[in-house]
Amino acid sequence: MNGFVQYFSGFFKALKSLLTGMKTTLKIFFRKKTTECYPENRDKLYVAEAFRGKLEMVHTPDNHHHCVACGLCQINCPNGTISVNSQTLTDAEGKKSKVLESYQYDLGRCLFCELCVRSCPHQAIRFVNQFENSVFTRQKLVLTLNRPGSSLLPKAEAKPQQDTNL
Amino acid sequence: MFDFSVVTAWIDNLLQGCMSQTAAIIIECVLIGLVLLGVYAVFALVLILAERKVCAAFQCRLGPNRVGIWGSIQTVADMVKILTKEIIAIRHTDKFLYNLAPFMVIVGSLLAFACIPFGRGLQILDFNVGIFFMIAASSIGIFGILLAGWSSNNKFSLIGAMRSGAQMISYELSIGLSMLTMVILSGTLQLSEIVEGQNELWFIFKGHIPAMIAFVVYLIAGTAETNRGPFDLPEAESELTAGYHTEYSGMHFGFYYVAEFVNMFIVAAIATTIFLGGWMPLHIPGLDGFNHAMDYIPSVIWFLGKSAVMVFVIMWFKWTFPRLRIDQLITLEWKYLLPINLLNLILMTIIVAAGWHF
Numbered sequence: 001m002n003g004f005v006q007y008f009s010g011f012f013k014a015l016k017s018l019l020t021g022m023k024t025t026l027k028i029f030f031r032k033k034t035t036e037c038y039p040e041n042r043d044k045l046y047v048a049e050a051f052r053g054k055l056e057m058v059h060t061p062d063n064h065h066h067c068v069a070c071g072l073c074q075i076n077c078p079n080g081t082i083s084v085n086s087q088t089l090t091d092a093e094g095k096k097s098k099v100l101e102s103y104q105y106d107l108g109r110c111l112f113c114e115l116c117v118r119s120c121p122h123q124a125i126r127f128v129n130q131f132e133n134s135v136f137t138r139q140k141l142v143l144t145l146n147r148p149g150s151s152l153l154p155k156a157e158a159k160p161q162q163d164t165n166l
Numbered sequence: 167m168f169d170f171s172v173v174t175a176w177i178d179n180l181l182q183g184c185m186s187q188t189a190a191i192i193i194e195c196v197l198i199g200l201v202l203l204g205v206y207a208v209f210a211l212v213l214i215l216a217e218r219k220v221c222a223a224f225q226c227r228l229g230p231n232r233v234g235i236w237g238s239i240q241t242v243a244d245m246v247k248i249l250t251k252e253i254i255a256i257r258h259t260d261k262f263l264y265n266l267a268p269f270m271v272i273v274g275s276l277l278a279f280a281c282i283p284f285g286r287g288l289q290i291l292d293f294n295v296g297i298f299f300m301i302a303a304s305s306i307g308i309f310g311i312l313l314a315g316w317s318s319n320n321k322f323s324l325i326g327a328m329r330s331g332a333q334m335i336s337y338e339l340s341i342g343l344s345m346l347t348m349v350i351l352s353g354t355l356q357l358s359e360i361v362e363g364q365n366e367l368w369f370i371f372k373g374h375i376p377a378m379i380a381f382v383v384y385l386i387a388g389t390a391e392t393n394r395g396p397f398d399l400p401e402a403e404s405e406l407t408a409g410y411h412t413e414y415s416g417m418h419f420g421f422y423y424v425a426e427f428v429n430m431f432i433v434a435a436i437a438t439t440i441f442l443g444g445w446m447p448l449h450i451p452g453l454d455g456f457n458h459a460m461d462y463i464p465s466v467i468w469f470l471g472k473s474a475v476m477v478f479v480i481m482w483f484k485w486t487f488p489r490l491r492i493d494q495l496i497t498l499e500w501k502y503l504l505p506i507n508l509l510n511l512i513l514m515t516i517i518v519a520a521g522w523h524f
Contacts, residue, residue, distance in 0.1 A: 011502060018487065025224050025486040035228040 052112040053131040055105050057145040058124055064153040065146055066124035069100040073116035073125065081109045082116055100146060107133055108141035168464060171287030198290055206279055209431055210424040211241040216474075217427065217481060224485040245420075253416035256318070263317035268414065268421035270310030275425045275432060277303035282435045283357050285445045285465035296357035297345055297440070301338070304391075304432065307425065308334045311393075311400070311410050314422075318413040326409025329492055330400035333390055336499040337397075340387035343507040347380040347514045348373070348440045351523065361444035366451055368443035372524050376514040381441045383507055385476075388433035389483050390495070392426060396487035397495060434476035438469060442476075445469040451524075 036045070047053070059065050069086035083104045090096050117125055125145070135141060177197075181190035215230070215237065222229030230237030256264070281300045283289040291299070308331060315327020351373045352360045363369075370377045390397040401409030411422045438444060445465035449457045490498070517523055 021486045022482060025482065028226060029220075029223050029482075031226060033223070033228050034226045035222075037228070037231070 047129040051129040052127040053129050056128045063150045065150050066122040067100045069098045072119045076115045076119040079109045079111050081106050103145040105145050106142045108138050169287045170285055210427050213427040215241045220481045221485055248420045251416040253418055256413050258319050260317035263313045267310045267314035268418045271307045271425045272421050274306030275428050278432050283361055283444055284469055292358045295355050297355045315410040320413055322406040323410050323412050326400045326406045337387045337390040340383055340503045340507055344380040344384040347511050350514050350518050361446055364443040364446045367524055370441040376510050379510045383503055389480055392429040392433055395484035396489050430480055434473045437476045438472040442472045
């Protein structure tokens with residue numbers, strides 16, 4: 001007798017659960033679709049702020065950067081992506097200082113690990129969420145990050161920055 | 167309501183007027199064959215696109231939307247691609263059976279497709295044992311699947327084909343019995359007369375409770391019969407790569423693919439024909455004005471609309487339920503569907519004998 005009851009109760013329970021499943025999928029059928037129609041929706045595309053798309057050097061509006069050409073980022077990069085080319089200048093008092101000449105960054109080799117940004121003592125570089133990086137040749141992926149004619153921000157203007165990001 | 171036999175009679179008269187009767191009949195046969203193949207291919211393309219769109223919607227995606235408006239010619243592009251692909255000859259296969267199998271599948275579904283009454287006077291094969299012929303013809307497809315599995319000389323293909331055999335033979339019973347239930351109500355096996363019999367009221371309403379039970383059983387068994395999910399274990403891709411058509415490539419694979427989708431349409435079309443009135447418009451007894459207004463919608467649109475709803479329901483099954491295990495599949499048929507069906511058959515017989523239907 002128990003088996004008899006089990007047969008029928010199992011049958012109706014199964015029927016109910018199947019209908020529940022069908023109700024759920026029908027709800028999803030009419031839900032708003034999550035597909036991004038990428039090239040069409042470029043204007044209103046949302047990319048997370050923290051997304052690491054491309055390395056960028058921070059420049060002030062009057063074309064100054066914060067890079068002191070210490071080369072820590074170059075040392076820390078696991079893939080040899082960055083090469084900091086600097087030149088040593090001697091001023092009138094005989095004091096020597098390193099000045100950045102060009103900051104070469106090979107996007108094609110980059111691992112996007114962010115070790116360079118984390119190791120930088122002056123927050124001179126950062127990752128931006130710009131992801132449209134495709135070009136036709138690999139040479140075009142080698143970028144110079146310091147803008148032409150830019151120079152190090154003079155010391156008096158440099159604000160003391162807090163290392164909150166670390 | 168427009169009767170398509172006017173068109174066919176006109177073509178017949180035209181041909182008979184300018185040539186002998188034998189030549190006219192031969193030309194008509196060739197014409198019908200070509201039209202049938204064309205319609206078959208177009209249906210397959212539309213169904214594949216519909217499947218991809220519906221599947222996408224159930225998964226919160228958009229589906230194909232790049233080729234043509236709303237991806238409308240995506241499947242045409244796919245068809246051109248699959249036609250240009252090489253048919254690879256596999257070593258250590260039974261060459262004759264291996265090449266024959268896809269055609270068996272296609273022939274089976276084409277024969278069943280030819281029986282469908284698409285509209286008033288728009289039916290190719292119509293004779294007094296129509297439903298019987300249809301069940302017999304659609305069962306030829308299983309030979310193709312079994313041959314494919316056997317001749318491929320591949321363990322996955324063979325397991326897939328054997329599962330398919332077990333499944334189709336079991337569910338053939340349910341399909342046959344649920345159709346038989348409706349045949350008791352209609353009193354005829356001829357498809358055109360079954361549709362005519364639903365002039366007053368569709369059979370699913372006319373036969374009320376047993377008709378509805380038969381309808382649900384038919385849908386479950388029909389889904390199983392077409393090897394579609396949740397009964398797609400003959401081609402369970404996670405276990406058997408692709409089941410019986412693992413070794414096939416190019417258009418030979420395309421035949422299986424096309425046949426699967428058209429078989430789904432055939433199941434939907436038979437459900438439409440014997441339960442939902444075929445091409446017959448929605449008629450409610452007593453509402454003459456309403457019935458008259460419904461007659462203005464062409465019969466083909468009625469038929470295709472109802473079939474589209476049924477196809478959607480079958481797709482809905484596929485994208486909702488997880489795949490069954492083989493023992494669960496056989497249990498469902500022999501322990502649940504078959505007893506329900508037999509009791510339902512008795513119930514329907516009593517109702518028809520006592521005249522308790524509408």
